[in-house]
Amino acid sequence: MDENRQAYREEVHELLGDLEDALIELEQTPDERDLIDRVFRAMHTIKGSGAMFGFEDIAAFTHTIETVYDLIREGILGVTPELISLTLASCDQIKAMVEEPQGGESADTSKAQEITDAFKAMIPAEDENPAMVPAPADDLKKEIQDNTAQITYRIRFRPHTDIFANGTNPIPLLNELKYLGDAHVICHLNNLPELTDMDPEACYANWDIILTTNHDVNAIRDVFIFVEDLSDIDITKIDEGSEIDQDDYKRIGEILFERGDIKLNDLELMLNRQKRFGEILIESGKVNRSVVQSALAEQEHVRNLRKKRMVQDTTTNIRVPSHKLDAMVNLVGEMVTMQARLTQIAHQKNDPDLILVSEEVERLTAELRDNAMGIRMLPIGTTFAKFKRMVRDLSTELGKEVDFITQGEETELDKTVIEKLGDPLVHIIRNSIDHGIELPQKRKAAGKPPQGTIELRAEHSGANVLISVHDDGAGLDTDAIFKKAVEKGLASPDASLTDKEIHEFILAPGFSTAKNVSSVSGRGVGMDVVTSSIESFGGSVEIRSVRGNGTTITLKLPLTLAxxxxxxxxxxxxxxxxxxxxxxxxxxxxxxxxxxxxxxxxxxxxxxxxxxxxxxxxxxxxxxxxxxxxxxxxxxxxxxxxxxxxxxxxxxxxxxxxxxxxxxxxxxxxxxxxxxxxxxxxxxxxxxxxxxxxxxxxxxx
Amino acid sequence: MARNILSVDDSASIRQLVSFTLKKEGYEVIEAVDGKDALAKIQGVCVDLVLTDLNMPNLDGIGLIKALRAISSYRFTPIVMLTTESHTDKKEAGKQAGATGWIVKPFKPEQLISVVKRLLG
CATH class of the missing domain: 2.40.50.180 (CheA-289, Domain 4)
Incomplete structure (x- = not known):
């Protein structure tokens, strides 16, 4: 900002120079319109930019002068020698004010006041318009009301057909609403004419938006500020958010009636019939399908919202013995099989009724299966906890200082995967402490903090879960591993391999055993055991290591085994x-x-x-x-x-x-x-x- | 591709502030000192949004808006007035001429960014 203030100072000096020239000329030719414009513009710019760059005093001071010159432009006031000298005096005053360091006392407030008063005296009484005083920048700050209350609004946005003509694109406006909160947008195209009658430059669509937000209604109005007079905008609060409403949300008829989309007597007439209300309305031609869909969306949006609030208040857990779960999953599995058989038979017989039933069963089975699998999911954090103790004990034993960090404990994985994961992780973390993290003295010598860090994290990645163990230790000793690989006959001595390829040797079956690992400074304790057990349930292992900077071992696991x-x-x-x-x-x-x-x-x-x-x-x-x-x-x-x-x-x-x-x-x-x-x-x-x-x-x- | 924004203002410090603010957001900014200069600068370039001051020598903001709207490729381009005028008639005149929106000076850089984003999506 300082840079910008400096730019403003330079500009003001330039403008003042120009202003003085213009004033002196104006004294000679008081009716020269161009000169009056020049003075007005210079004052205008000094005022406008002054407020922008924090020279509020200059903005306030020049405001009155600008008003006077505006009146001169309009021919209400005339140019007099007194005016010229007063303006010249104000130039000096501005010069003094602009040189003031920010926040310092104004050059000479009394003198500024004197000049302002003199200018004010020239203005005819009714033209002194207080609304013209520039608003202090702070007032422009948007006020966000209570942050915690989530209020739901129904916004009906009906742009006029000519809205495109001033360069407005409604889509960014809708997107902006989505940034304000959870928005549900329904587009109505029922006004769309036949293609032959369509004016491609006219807007025929209108929108209903159901928005749940913690911003206040002004923030929503603000989004539409440029299109206020080019569209009809109606914002209604439909859910207060704070109190828990036991009642269900309004019925669809009530919503439509409240919005004014249907009349009360139509509503009553329709209520006497027994079909789904929305369907009846559409059939009767009283309202358009998209109108009903919009109302339904509102109903669903608010219902979900309230349900979520209820759930948050009443969540409890039930403990169930795991064998019961296993039995259920097995049964679901058999059902999936039988369902596949049903589908097959249905298609062979080519019986439409049977196909219909089988498709429905297929859908239900799929849902049941997903639910059953979901029940078996457990957060991985339960296994993470036991490693903390292990790290502490092992590092004390080896005289190393290790900080153990876990992340993503809430990541969910199939129970069986979690059970099988324990041993491989113990291996990997043990390796990290034993061979990865150096002794404190050695770390200091290498310019690292004496305390090593081991990070255990879990995260989702598509249908997989990635579990990685990262240490900031010495990294893998590629030379030693390569030598070992040659010894074992896994690589030829003259093979040129990338570091990554060399690292992968430690995963090879039988590459190294606990017995000979002590002779190698790298790692390899049972890594092949880790690989085979991870691969046995469809996972894979990846190693990344930088010499001196540490090692990361990532396990990629399937979400479920069943x-x-x-x-x-x-x-x-x-x-x-x-x-x-x-x-x-x-x-x-x-x-x-x-x-x-x-x-x-x-x-x-x-x-x-x-x-x-x-x-x-x-x-x-x-x-x-x-x-x-x-x-x-x-x-x-x-x-x-x-x-x-x-x-x-x-x-x-x-x-x-x-x-x-x-x-x-x-x-x-x-x-x-x-x-x-x-x-x-x-x-x-x-x-x-x-x-x-x-x-x-x-x-x- | 970065969006092009034409910034028209006779005040160099405002132009500098606008350019600085928008370039930081990844937009390309073309500067012009008045309406006439603006019409010359848009030759051969594609402008996605126009920010213009109203009170300028040679060709003022209202005149520029009218001139731009008369060019077929600028019929639907968002045009934003930067104005100190809190007079509604100036704003009205701008809207009549075809301006999309306005920003009242003094404004904060964040306000400018939010308006530009609202119009360019």
């Missing part, structure tokens, strides 16, 4: 499900292409060679294979691997069933699901299948 989105495929006569989360794309595999690869299981997908697993071989299927097979390409931990199947049927949401003890040792199948027609489809365990295939390769080699 239901998966899968890709349904066939092999021979059997059905299989591949978890959709890891599927990237599907490509065709022709006989020709297979020959071209000379028996190697690789295919070219957009310039990348992708290895594939031939599921027919893995499952030893003898039935003849189709001429064109499909490769389902999956991606796990940045690695793309294809699975060859006979046919891809499509996406399929399915309830996972355990296979039972008898099949406990089967590799590559994580469960089963029952299809609509009663057949069983096996759910493939992609990670295990890959491990299995790699083992096979090793054996051959």
């Amino acid at each position: 239901i998966i989105d899968g890709l349904l495929v066939t092999l021979g006569d059997d059905l299989y499900v591949i978890p959709l989360g890891s599927v990237v794309e599907c490509v065709e595999l022709t006989k020709k292409e297979r020959k071209r690869a000379h028996g190697r299981h690789v295919t070219k997908v957009r310039d990348d060679l992708v290895p594939y697993i031939y599921l027919r071989e893995v499952f030893s299927l003898g039935s003849p294979k189709p001429a064109i097979e499909q490769i389902v390409i999956t991606q796990i931990n940045e690695r793309r691997i294809g699975f060859v199947v006979d046919k891809v049927i499509g996406e399929y949401q399915t309830v996972i069933k355990n296979l039972g003890k008898l099949f406990k040792n089967i590799d590559g199948v994580s469960g089963a699901t029952i299809m609509g027609d009663g057949t069983v489809a096996l759910i493939l365990d992609i990670t295990r299948l890959i491990v299995h295939a790699e083992d096979e390769d090793c054996r051959i080699a």
Whole structure:
């Protein structure tokens, strides 16, 4: 602002110079209109800008002078030598005032008053208009009333057809209302004429807005200030927000009557009939459909609002043994299966009644399923709490200072996922304290605060939950990890790998065990255990680390375990499900292409060679294979691997069933699901299948 | 793409304040010292909103609004008057000429931003 004040000072000096010249000329030619205009404009600018930049005293002082010159322009007053000298004196006064530091005493208030009084004396009495005094800037501040009260208004915005003509676009106005609070906008297009009669430059739409806001009605009026006289705006308070109203909100007829959309006798007539009231009104042609919809929207908006208030007041919890929940989820799962079967039968029979029922059942089942899953969701915070103690104990034992921060405790996850998450997280946090955070002396030497920080956070990301453990410790020792990887035969000594690729070695199965980790300064305690347990329930692990700056390990977990989105495929006569989360794309595999690869299981997908697993071989299927097979390409931990199947049927949401003890040792199948027609489809365990295939390769080699 | 705003005012300090405020919000600002200059400056550029003072030499604000509304591509462009006149007749004359809205000086930068956002969406 100081910069702007300086700019104003310079401008005033310039204007005053110009003003003095004009005044002296004006003394010679008192009737010269251009000169009078010049003086008026200069005074006007000094006044207007003065108020803008905090020179309120100058604004007030020049105001009277401006008024006098305005009267001269209108020919009411004449130019006299006294006027000229008085104006010149006021120039000196302005010069003195503009040089005053802000907030300082005015140059000479008595002199300013003297000049003002002299000018005022020239103004004929009736022209002294107090309303013209510029309002102090502070008064312009919008006052926001009580912040806590949420009041609901009904705003009827009926722009005149010519509203576009002054450059107004109504849409930003509606958007602005949305910023004020929770707004429900209903557009009425019933005035829209036939296309041939339509004037493209006219506005035919009008709007009803139901707005719940903590701003006052003036804030709403303010939005429409430029269009007040180009539209009819009616703002009515329909809900006070503070008191809890036990009664239901007004009936639709009452709303319409109150708005004046229908007459009372129409209302009474209609009430005698028994259909839904809104429907009757539309049928009878008394009101337009959009009018009723608007009233319905208001009804719903306020009902929801009141319901929410009620819920907030009466929320309680019920404790239920978890096995009861599990039983319910199982039953819902079976219902989903049966429902799929019903849909299938309905479509086979092609009976419209049956299809109608089955669609309704489908909708209900989906809702029931979502609700049942929702009940199983627990905030993850319960597990976070136990780590606090662990961090404290472990850091004291190791002589390290660690500050443990948790975030996103309220993030909800399926109960089973939370239970399975405990051990992997213990591993990761232990690693962070043990190998990540340095001893206080070492941290000081590296220019870090002696106290290390470990941050555990959970957040939603689409259908997944991300849980990350971040420490500001030493980071991973890439050299040591690489050496180890070469030792283990996982990488060739001359391979040039990115840091990220090297970091991923610590996730590899059997990369390091607790025994040899002490010889490596990096980490690796049981990270492979973490990876396999996270992957066992469809999650993935990601590592990011900067040497000297710390490490972040992120676990990506599915929201729920009981239901998966899968890709349904066939092999021979059997059905299989591949978890959709890891599927990237599907490509065709022709006989020709297979020959071209000379028996190697690789295919070219957009310039990348992708290895594939031939599921027919893995499952030893003898039935003849189709001429064109499909490769389902999956991606796990940045690695793309294809699975060859006979046919891809499509996406399929399915309830996972355990296979039972008898099949406990089967590799590559994580469960089963029952299809609509009663057949069983096996759910493939992609990670295990890959491990299995790699083992096979090793054996051959 | 950044929106272009034409700022017309004979006071350099007001122009500076307007430019400073709007550029900070990511708008492009074209400055003009009076109506005549404004009409010259809009040649070959696309202006999304016009802010104009009313009392100016050469061509005043009302005249500028009328001139702009006569150009077909400016028929629906929002035009905002910046005015110290609390006289309703000046505001009325501006509205008659086709101004979209007005801001009364002195105004605060936030007021300017809120009006510009209201009109440009």
